[in-house]
Amino acid sequence: MKSPDADVLARxxxxxxxxxxxxRYHDEEWGVPHADDQRLFxxxxxxxxxxxxxxITILRKRESFRRAFHDFDPARIARYTExxxxxxxADEGIVRNRLKVLAAIDNAKAYLVLRKRQSLASFLWHHAGGKPAINAYAxxxxxxASTDVSVRLSKALKKEGFRFVGPTTLYAFMQSTGMVNDHLTGCPRHKACAKLQRAFVPPTA
Structure with missing residues (x-):
């Protein structure tokens, strides 16, 4: 039987x-597909x-971000004032970049407009190809760093009014949310995520 240390070294x-x-983020979250609007937002x-x-900088601040941005409630963020x-x-627990803060507010507003037509999940999965892509990188x-698909998704989001959603940022997003499987083939999570991705049915509305 393979020892737990072997999985750690193969990660x-x-x-x-x-x-x-x-x-823990790598082993439990990265590459797992889902269709939860709140988590995707x-x-x-x-x-x-x-x-x-x-x-890792963002990951260490994630709980502070959640607190500062009211658990990323789009309706509440969209009403943020000066x-x-x-x-x-003034919050040292998050990344204090005014342009990014303003973009987050604009993205909440864009989300609410989009949500009147369709879910964020269905929009993202549609423009990401309609199903997870299982890659095989060794x-x-x-x-x-980016692909034609992330370029297309970036353009689609920008057209909807979203900001700070360039192709490289979007490809990292796709990797994280299981739209693509970029765990290396020698990593135990590649097979585990591939199984989840093959069983996943992307939303259509």
């Missing part, structure tokens, strides 16, 4: 072996805040 290198938070905003930074912006800019260097 995708970016997750490391000595940071429990990053390891949260991840979309967090990926926007991550632009130019490392994901007082809220000032509050956020080395980190083989994994792209």
């Amino acid at each position: 995708c290198p970016w997750a490391g072996i000595d940071d429990p938070l990053y390891a 949260e991840k979309l905003l967090l990926e926007g805040f991550q632009a130019g930074l490392s994901w 007082r809220d912006i000032a509050r956020l800019m 080395k980190v260097g083989e994994v792209p």
Whole structure:
């Protein structure tokens, strides 16, 4: 029987072996497909805040982000005023970037408009190809930073009024939410996520 240490050593290198938070994110969340609007909206905003930074920085601040942004409630964020912006800019627990804060508010407003027509999940999955893509990369260097699909999804979101949703940001979002499986083939999570992705039925409305 393979020892637990073997799985740790085979884990995708970016997750490391000595940071429990990053390891748990890799082992339990990254690459798992879902269609939960609230979770997708949260991840979309967090990926926007991550632009130019490392994901572990955002991951360590995620609970602070949730508190500061009222659990990423789009309706509440869309009503934020200058007082809220000032509050956020003074919050050391999050990334204090005014452009990103303003983008988060605009994205909440865009989400509410989109939601009148269809769910965010159905919109994202449709423009991401309609089903998860199961890749087979053996080395980190083989994994792209963006793809034609992430470019298309980026353009679609920008057309809806979303900001900080460039192709590279969107591809990281797709990896995280299981729209693509970019666990390396030697990583135990590749097979596990592939099984989940093959059984996943993307929403259509």
